[in-house]
Every structure is written in C-alpha cells, then in structure tokens.
Amino acid sequence: MSSRGWIFLFASWGLVSLLVVFCFYRLFMKR
Amino acid sequence: VREREQWGSRIGLILAMSGNAIGLGNFLRFPVQASQNGGGAFMIPYFISFILLGIPLMWVEWGIGRYGGTIGHGTAPGIFDAIWKNRLAKYIGVLGIFLPLVILIYYVYICSWTLSYSFAALLHLYPSGDTTAALGSASKVLAPYKDYLGAYTGAGGNGLFLAPPLATIIFFIITLAVSLWILAKGISGGIEKLSTFAVPLLFIMAAILFIRIITLPPSSTTGATVAQGFAFLWEPDLSGLLNAKVWLAAAGQVFFTLSLGLGAILTFASYVKKDEDIALDGLATASLNEFAEVVFGSTIAIVTAVIFFGTEGAREVAGGGAFGLGFISMPAIFTHMPYGSFFGFLWFLLLFFAGLTSIVALSQPVIAFLEDEFGWVRKKSVFALGIFFILTTPMAIFLKGSLDEMDFWVATFALVILALFEMIIFFWILGAERAWAEITRGAQIKVPRIFFYLMKYITPGFLVIILVAWSWQQLPGVLTKSGTGIWFTRGFLAALLVLHFIVVHLAWKRRRR
Numbered sequence: 401m402s403s404r405g406w407i408f409l410f411a412s413w414g415l416v417s418l419l420v421v422f423c424f425y426r427l428f429m430k431r
Numbered sequence: 432v433r434e435r436e437q438w439g440s441r442i443g444l445i446l447a448m449s450g451n452a453i454g455l456g457n458f459l460r461f462p463v464q465a466s467q468n469g470g471g472a473f474m475i476p477y478f479i480s481f482i483l484l485g486i487p488l489m490w491v492e493w494g495i496g497r498y499g500g501t502i503g504h505g506t507a508p509g510i511f512d513a514i515w516k517n518r519l520a521k522y523i524g525v526l527g528i529f530l531p532l533v534i535l536i537y538y539v540y541i542c543s544w545t546l547s548y549s550f551a552a553l554l555h556l557y558p559s560g561d562t563t564a565a566l567g568s569a570s571k572v573l574a575p576y577k578d579y580l581g582a583y584t585g586a587g588g589n590g591l592f593l594a595p596p597l598a599t600i601i602f603f604i605i606t607l608a609v610s611l612w613i614l615a616k617g618i619s620g621g622i623e624k625l626s627t628f629a630v631p632l633l634f635i636m637a638a639i640l641f642i643r644i645i646t647l648p649p650s651s652t653t654g655a656t657v658a659q660g661f662a663f664l665w666e667p668d669l670s671g672l673l674n675a676k677v678w679l680a681a682a683g684q685v686f687f688t689l690s691l692g693l694g695a696i697l698t699f700a701s702y703v704k705k706d707e708d709i710a711l712d713g714l715a716t717a718s719l720n721e722f723a724e725v726v727f728g729s730t731i732a733i734v735t736a737v738i739f740f741g742t743e744g745a746r747e748v749a750g751g752g753a754f755g756l757g758f759i760s761m762p763a764i765f766t767h768m769p770y771g772s773f774f775g776f777l778w779f780l781l782l783f784f785a786g787l788t789s790i791v792a793l794s795q796p797v798i799a800f801l802e803d804e805f806g807w808v809r810k811k812s813v814f815a816l817g818i819f820f821i822l823t824t825p826m827a828i829f830l831k832g833s834l835d836e837m838d839f840w841v842a843t844f845a846l847v848i849l850a851l852f853e854m855i856i857f858f859w860i861l862g863a864e865r866a867w868a869e870i871t872r873g874a875q876i877k878v879p880r881i882f883f884y885l886m887k888y889i890t891p892g893f894l895v896i897i898l899v900a901w902s903w904q905q906l907p908g909v910l911t912k913s914g915t916g917i918w919f920t921r922g923f924l925a926a927l928l929v930l931h932f933i934v935v936h937l938a939w940k941r942r943r944r
Contacts, residue, residue, distance in 0.1 A: 401662035408471025409665040412729075415478065416721040423715035426876055427441070 435500060435803075437702050439619040441712065447626040448699055448716040449723075450788025452690045453633065455541070457724040458782065459753035461684060462733040466664045466749050468680045469671025474725075476672070476681035480893075481721070485685045487882060487890040488850055489717050492691065493709040494870040495857045496700025505701035505799035507694050507849070508935050514861045521939060525931045526849040527694030528800050531793035532819070533841040533924065534693070537827035537834045538793065539820065542786030543606035544583065544758065545779045547598065552775030557762045569744035569760075576763045577755075585829075591916050592829050603828065607820055610790045614798060615813045618702050622791045629784040630719075636781040637727040643774060644734050653741035660734030663745055679900050682893070687842070688724055689717060690789070692850030698796040706873035714876070731778070732756050739764045757782065804938040826923065832916040839909055840924060844901065851894045854886065863887045 401409075438444040465473045499510035507527025511520040551557055558575035581587060585595030613621040649656045671677040690696060703709060736756065737745040748760045765775030794816060801812035827834045857866045867883050 401658050401666055405471055405662055405666040408474060408667050409661060412471075412474045412478075413726050416718065416725045419714075419718040420722050423711060423718045426711055427445075427715060 435503065435505070435702060436618040437704060439623055441707070443619070443623040443627050444699075444703065444707075445712055445715050445719070446630040447623050447788070447792070448696065448712070449719040450626040450630045450633075450785075451695055451699060451792035452688065452716060452720040453630070453723050454688075454690070454785050454789040455545075455757070455782055456684075456687050456753070457720065457728045457785065458637075458732060459728075459757040460687065461724045461728040462664060463749050463753045463756060464680050464684045465729065466733060466745075468677040469668045469674075470663075471665040471667035472669050472671045473677060473681055476678045477685060480678075480682040480685040481717075483885060483889055484682055484893050485689050485691070486714065486717060487886045488686075488691045488854070489689055489696065489713045490710065490870045490878075490882070491853055491857050491866070491886060491890075492696040493700040493703070493713045494866060495853055496697035497703045497705070497707070497709055498861075498869050499697070500701030500703060501705055503803060505698050505803050506796050507697060507853075508800070508938075509803060510697070510701075511852070511856055512939075515856050520856070521935050522932055523852050525928070525935055526845060526852070527697060528796050529928055529931045530841050530845055530849060531693050531695050531796050533837055533927065535790065535793050535820070536823045537837055538786070539607055539610060539790055540603055540824055540827050540834075542783060542790060543599075543603040545782040545786055546606055547583070547602040548758065548762065549776050549779030549783060552762070552765055552772050552779060555772055557766045557775070559766060569740045569747040572740070573748075573755075573759050573763055576759045579762070580758050591831055593831055595828060600828070603824070606787070606790075607817070607824075610787065610794065611813055611817050613787075613791055614794050614816070615810055617809055618795075622795070625791060626788055629788050633781055633784045633788075634723070636777045636784075637723065637731065640731050640774060640777055640781070641727055644731055647735070647738055650738045650741075653739065653744070655738045655741050657734060657738065659742060660737035660745075661730075663737045663742055664729055664733050675900070679897065679904070682897055683843075683901075686846070686850075686897075689720060690792070692846035692848075692853070693793065694796045694849060695792045697853070698799050699792060701799065708873050708875050710871055710874035710878045711876045732761060735764050735768075736760055739767065800938075804935075805941065826920070830916045830919065832912075832914055833920045836912075836917050836920040837924065839905070840921075843905070847894055847898045847901065851891060851898065854891045854894065858887050858891075 438447070465477075495510060496505070499505060499513070502510075502513055504510045504513060507524030508521040509524070511524035514520070558579050583595065583599055585593040585599065587594065613625050615621065616624070644660075645657055647657055686692065700709065703712075733745065733749070733756075736748045740748055740760075748756055751759065761778060762775065765771035765778065768774060797816055797819075798809065798812040801807040801815060802809060807815075827837070857869075861869075863883065863886075866886070871878050
C-alpha cells in the first residue's frame with residue numbers, strides 16, 4: 401500500500417480511537 | 432402521567448444505545464461501501480457527514496426522546512403531537528413505530544441466519560470447496576457456498592414462494608423467542624442486561640478476529656498479504672471526491688450505521704433521567720459505533736477476502752454486496768482457514784449479538800407506544816408484538832422479492848423523511864433555543880455553539896438533498912420492478928401504514944375520553 405493509503409488508514413483509526421478515549425475519559429475520570 | 436421505566440446505570444444506557452447502533456451494517460455494509468467509493472478517500476465525505484449529519488441527528492434524537500419521556504411519551508406520535516399543535520403531527524409520528532416494526536419483519540429472520548451459521552461453522556457443516564480454485568475465479572470457489580445459502584433460504588422453491596427447510600424455521604423461532612424473552616424483562620432488567628453482556632463480548636470477539644486477521648501469513652494460493660488487503664480498502668482514489676455518488680454513499684452509510692431516523696434512539700432516550708448528560712452519552716454511543724465500524728468493520732471481512740481471493744477476486748466479492756460478503760464469502764474463507772470453524776463461529780456469533788441488540792432496540796418503540804398511549808402492561812405489549820411477528824414474518828421467509836422490497840421502502844427511503852421531521856419539529860417548531868437547551872441540559876462537556884447552527888440549518892438542508900438525490904437515483908429503478916410478490920408486499924406495507932393511522936386515531940380518541 402502506498403504511504404497515502406497508510407496515512408488515510410491511521411488517520412481514520414486514530415480519529416475514532418481519540419473520540420472513544422475522549423468520551424470515556426470524560427465519563428469515568430472527569431466527573 | 433404513569434411512572435415510566437428508567438435505565439439502571441449510565442454505562443448500561445451507553446452500551447444499550449451502542450448495541451442499538453452497532454448492527455450487521457458495521458461489519459458488512461461499511462467495507463463494501465468504502466471499497467467501492469474511493470477507498471481511503473471515502474473517509475473524507477464519511478467524516479464530514481458524521482459531523483454535519485451523524486452527531487447533530489444523534490443529539491436531536493436523544494434530546495427529543497428525553498423531552499418526550501418527561502411528558503409521558505416514548506414514541507414519535509405522542510412527542511410530535513405534544514410539540515406541534517397540529518392534527519397531522521401524531522400521524523407523521525407514526526413513522527417512528529411503523530419503520531422499526533417493518534424492519535423487524537425481516538431483520539429477526541436475517542439475524543436467525545447468523546445464529547444458524549455460527550453453529551454450522553462449529554459443526555463443520557459448510558460445504559468443502561477447492562482452495563486452489565480461488566486463484567482462478569472467486570465465483571467458482573463461491574458456488575457451493577451460494578448454493579448452501581440458497582438451500583438455507585429455500586431459494587429453489589417454485590413460483591412465488593421460497594421453501595426453506597425446517598432448520599431455518601427453528602432458528603428463526605429460537606431468535607424470536609430469545610428476543611421476546613429479553614423484551615419482556617423490561618428496559619433495565621432485559622435490554623440493559625443484554626447490552627452490558629453482549630456489547631463488550633462483541634468487542635472482544637471482534638478484537639480476536641482482528642488480531643487473527645492482521646497476523647495472517649501471505650496466502651499460499653494467491654500470494655496476497657495483509658498489506659494488500661488494507662490497500663484494497665484504504666488506497667485513496669481522490670478523484671472520487673468530485674463524484675456526487677461517493678458523497679451520497681458516505682452520507683447514507685453514516686445514516687444507517689448510527690441507526691438514525693428510525694425512532695429507536697428516540698424511544699431509548701425517553702427512559703433517560705431528566706438531568707442525564709445526553710450530549711456526552713450520545714457522543715460516546717456514536718464513538719463506540721464508529722470504532723466498531725472504522726477499525727473492525729474495515730478489517731475483518733475485506734482483508735480476509737483479499738488474502739483468500741486476491742485483489743481481483745475480492746473486487747468480485749465486494750461487487751456481490753454486503754450479503755454475499757457475509758453469508759457466502761466468509762463461510763468459504765473460514766472453511767479454508769486454520770481453526771476456521773472456531774473463527775467462523777466467532778464471526779457469526781458476533782453478527783448475531785450485533786443483530787440481537789438491534790432487534791430489541793427496534794422492538795421497543797411499539798412496546799413503548801402500547802404502554803404509553805394505551806396503558807398496557809409490558810408483558811401484554813410484548814405478547815402483541817409476538818403475535819405480529821407470527822403473522823407477518825412468514826412473508827419475508829416465504830415470499831420471493833418481499834425482503835428487498837420492504838428494505839428499500841423503509842430502511843432506505845422513509846428513515847430520511849422521519850429524520851427530517853424530527854429536525855423540523857424539534858428545532859423549528861419547538862424552537863431552536865429550547866431544543867438547544869434540552870440537548871445541553873446537564874452536559875459536562877461544552878457542546879460547541881457551531882452545532883446549534885448546524886442543527887438548525889445545515890442538517891435539515893443536507894437531509895433534503897439526500898432525499899431528493901435518492902429519489903432521483905433509486906425510485907425509477909424500484910418502481911419499474913413488478914411481480915406478484917412485489918406488488919403484494921407494497922399492498923401489505925400500505926395496509927400496515929393505514930392500520931397504524933387507525934391505531935393512533937384510536938389511542939387519541941381513548942385519551943380524549
């Protein structure tokens with residue numbers, strides 16, 4: 401896969417992972 | 432106003448909402464859509480649609496649902512009627528019960544296939560094919576698996592009707608019985624308990640499959656590697672960004688994956704506590720759904736398809752659509768994979784739990800309607816739903832063409848109409864400031880004010896564009912389809928809709944008395 405493909409893959413996975421981390425951090429850690 | 436049920440815990444609520452959203456589409460529809468619409472470049476319109484359409488609609492459905500719960504209504508007819516003092520409002524709201532109910536007519540049946548397929552994997556009941564044939568043509572290796580699905584659904588039946596074997600019916604009855612049993616236990620005691628068990632289990636199973644697949648060695652027959660599998664889906668074709676079809680496909684995928692415009696999220700939200708932080712809960716729900724879709728959904732089915740069939744073969748497989756990928760290609764792949772019976776079992780069990788948590792969510796609107804508007808107790812409402820299934824599902828099981836026809840009218844078309852009415856009634860009739868206050872009440876996170884304008888102007892506009900474009904694109908093709916089974920299904924849907932209008936009319940008459 402080209403480097404552009406890997407960038408799209410990791411950017412997308414990174415975005416959704418960050419969203420999960422943000423939400424659950426706010427849910428459990430920061431009340 | 433009668434005391435309404437409530438969710439037992441915040442995490443239980445989020446898991447139930449996620450279970451509602453995560454369905455077969457996350458694992459089957461998404462990879463097919465992405466690979467056919469620009470690969471990695473598909474993710475640009477996808478994320479833009481997620482922000483402009485997905486998150487705003489998700490918050491609106493939570494907000495409108497919680498608002499309804501506080502005034503004793505858990506479904507769209509009651510809530511729309513309370514907000515919009517117009518005789519038509521409650522009849523428009525009928526869509527919030529009608530759509531999930533029609534989807535259930537075939538969804539419970541399809542979900543029962545996944546249960547049957549998981550057992551078939553464990554018991555080595557799939558046909559055994561020739562692995563080396565994968566090199567030549569995917570269709571050749573898939574033929575026995577296509578026949579297997581055909582035999583399971585009774586596609587060989589004559590004339591108008593399908594003739595599935597007894598085992599198919601038994602698995603349907605088991606799936607239906609389990610669903611009704613969970614529903615009878617209530618919001619907290621049934622749906623929430625199922626979700627707190629099934630959703631984490633679903634993530635664990637998906638993670639096991641994900642790890643197995645990304646560590647697969649290159650195929651000895653096709654020579655394809657995991658990297659080639661990723662390339663198949665992620666290699667961006669940036670010219671796709673100039674194609675309206677790609678943008679429409681991305682918006683549609685966001686719509687389906689988050690289960691928007693069905694009335695199910697709205698009903699679940701009506702059992703939320705008055706000062707619950709729905710802004711964060713709604714976002715957390717969407718985030719879990721997106722993780723399941725973008726990470727697991729993009730990897731499990733399509734990467735294995737590339738490794739097994741090669742890039743060209745995978746193109747053929749993806750061209751066969753989400754159903755073909757799930758129920759024809761995956762069994763073929765698992766038959767030839769080391770410990771494939773175990774991984775096949777996991778894959779279909781994962782789909783079963785994804786489906787089951789969606790079934791209970793789609794069932795809740797009609798149960799809530801009977802409880803809220805007719806004062807029925809839960810068990811009586813669930814019993815009535817069971818009778819409805821027994822009377823209607825045979826159509827999806829036995830009548831050729833019926834399933835696809837129902838799927839088009841309710842799961843593609845009408846949900847955009849309901850979503851549009853939700854936006855208009857909440858943000859334009861109740862009032863934008865009141866709607867905004869409803870969504871942000873009790874919020875720990877600061878919801879950016881830009882979403883106020885998105886919800887008021889951009890999201891409804893986006894929905895109108897989708898509705899017009901889909902009508903333009905798909906209606907001519909669908910309307911030219913004809914046949915006894917198809918016309919019977921259309922007549923049935925029209926009659927069922929009229930029956931819904933009558934029931935709502937009776938509920939309001941009863942209320943006036």
